[in-house]
Amino acid sequence: MNSNFGKGFGRSGKGKATARRQSPELARNDALAHPGLATRVAAAAILSDIVQGGHTLDEKFSAEAAPSRLVGLDERDRGLARSIVTVALRRLGTIRLALSQLVEKGLPRTCGALEWDLIAGAAQVLFLDIPDHAAVDLAVRAARLDARSAPFANLVNGVLRNLIRRRDEFLAQSDPLEDDIPHWLSARWRRIYGEERAQRIAAAFGDEPTLDLTVKADAESWAERLGGRLLPTGSIRLDSHAPIPELPGYGEGAWWVQDAAAALPARILGVKPGQRVLDLCAAPGGKTAQLAAAGARVIALDRSAERLKSLSANLARLKLEATIAVGDAAAFKAEPFDAILVDAPCSATGTARRSPDVLWTKKPGDIAALAAIQAKILDRAFSLLKPGGVLVYCVCSLEPEEGEAQIAALLRRDPDAAREPIDPAALGLPAEAANADGDLRLLPFLFPHDDPRQRGLDGFFIARLKRLS
Structure with missing residues (x-):
């Protein structure tokens, strides 16, 4: 221990100054003050x-x-x-x-x-x-x-x-793609997306984003009240550093924090009031809230009881209702549903704007392991869908094995599965947000803006499927 932090002074009962030796722990606590x-x-x-x-x-x-x-x-x-x-x-x-x-x-x-x-x-x-x-x-x-x-x-x-x-x-x-992205990931993205788009992905991950909100109703009015701007997709993007609980509307449950990309899968599912809907891998609950706000009868399933506590607390604040269940999405059993939302566990490489830790905690082998889990969940989810029912599958990953490849494999496995192409314009997205098959492949550099905090969104893959019979 450095001597500057090794000693302290006290006073004897008679008022004389006496030196005493502090313990290392006390010395450290004094220094930390x-x-x-x-x-x-x-x-x-x-x-x-x-x-x-x-x-x-x-x-x-x-x-x-x-x-x-x-x-x-x-x-x-x-x-x-x-x-x-x-x-x-x-x-x-x-x-x-x-x-x-x-x-x-x-x-x-x-x-x-x-x-x-x-x-x-x-x-x-x-x-x-x-x-x-x-x-x-x-x-x-x-x-x-x-x-x-x-x-x-x-x-x-x-x-x-x-x-x-x-x-x-x-x-x-500094070169964001070369320096700030682990080499195994930068090599993947160069191969998958090409040099130019890989560079733009890495540059987008270097920006610090502001908060996006999803509102229950009257988004335009809330955008004005919160001093934010209404995005073409319907989310509100803030220009505020105030603590979330201090913002107008928080206490009354008018809105919740949700990235603009994460708000799209529930919109694409397009549920109607009274429909029986399953939200698989539901925590932390933003999509559950959207489905409940649309009037659906929602079962929110997640394997983490702890995360479901947060989901339940969020629904209580928002004054919304859903049935909450703890369980494994790959083994869940229930009567068939009108609609199902599958936000599958994934590598989350598309979320590095908000969660840059994913770049340094994920390993190459994680993608294959997660893809195997996703396939099991997708098969189980599709088996729980009524004939004519709709399923939306999404992952916040940039890796094709977790997105495009999952849908292609399901279509090969199950003749009752049919893709329903998604129109990006109807969601306020540019045409480049959809791939050739009609699925959405959202890259984090979409939504350009002069202010780095105001541009971009999480990387996502979203597909919509229908059960034929």
């Missing part, structure tokens, strides 16, 4: 948990996280920690490349959390509106908290100060 330091330490630890430990961003910032890195942080500091972690994940390759040029010999093997302190500090210097001196000072203080990284505190100071001096140079040489 420095304004902003605990936030940076939490951010660095969460980065390590995600990239090295395979945890998700939402998991590490949830109230149930164990162990929690956010103990003692207020809402504002938690928000700042999340901003640091999110931008560090979004631009991790660019940050690491810059640091590698500033620490040419690399970091020592036994230096504790030094790498993550540097990455958190570099994320602030390069991409966040935080004073340079604060980013450097707090990164140095964070390094001094760990006996293994404390000897390198001066290195942290020098590296980040050099980064500030060469900031424009490093940002100018």
Whole structure:
């Protein structure tokens, strides 16, 4: 432990000052009391948990996280920690490349959390509106908290100060596709989409998006009241940094947060009041809310009882009703349904705008494993559909094995399955959103805008099928 944090002072019963030696734990707690330091330490630890430990961003910032890195942080500091972690994940390759040029010999093997302190500090210097001196000072203080990284505190100071001096140079040489996308994914996207579209996908993932909302009714009026803009698809895109519960309409259940792309599958399903509808893999519940708001009698199924608690709470706030069931979508049994929505578990590579952790927690083998699960769920779902009934299948993935290939395989397996082409214009989408078969392949660079926060949407694949007999 650095000697600067090893001692404290107290007073004897007689009022004389006496020195006493603090325990390492007390010394660390005293050091963490420095304004902003605990936030940076939490951010660095969460980065390590995600990239090295395979945890998700939402998991590490949830109230149930164990162990929690956010103990003692207020809402504002938690928000700042999340901003640091999110931008560090979004631009991790660019940050690491810059640091590698500033620490040419690399970091020592036994230096504790030094790498993550540097990455958190570099994320602030390069991409966040935080004073340079604060980013450097707090990164140095964070390094001094760990006996293994404390000897390198001066290195942290020098590296980040050099980064500030060469900031424009490093940002100018950054290539999002080459640097900020894992190589196995960038190679896939080049092969699938071609160089130009792969570059545009990677560039879109470098933007920090604002919030999209789905409203129960009167979207135009709510867009004006919330100071947002109404997208051609019917979602409202905000231009606000206010906490969600403080926005007009939250308490009365007028709307819910849902990416513009994620709001499309339920619209495409086109349910009518009174229809019996199954929402498979339903949590967190945005699509369930859409179906219930349309007047359908919805069964919302998910295998996670914990996630269904959040779904139930959201429905209560929205004053909407659905039957909630815990179960395996690939084995669920019930009487046939008029309509079924399958939002299948997937690699989620299309969501990296909002969840950049997916780029660093997914592995090449995950896609094949998930595709096998998706095929089982799709077969089971189609078997639960009434003759003449409609099924919408969707995944928030850019990988064809999880989208186009799933539908092609089902059509080969089941002669009762027929594709119903989707008209992108009817949904407020450009013609390029549909593929040659009439399915939607939404890429994250759709919806261009001069403001990076206002453009784009999640990457999705959506197909609509009908049961013939």
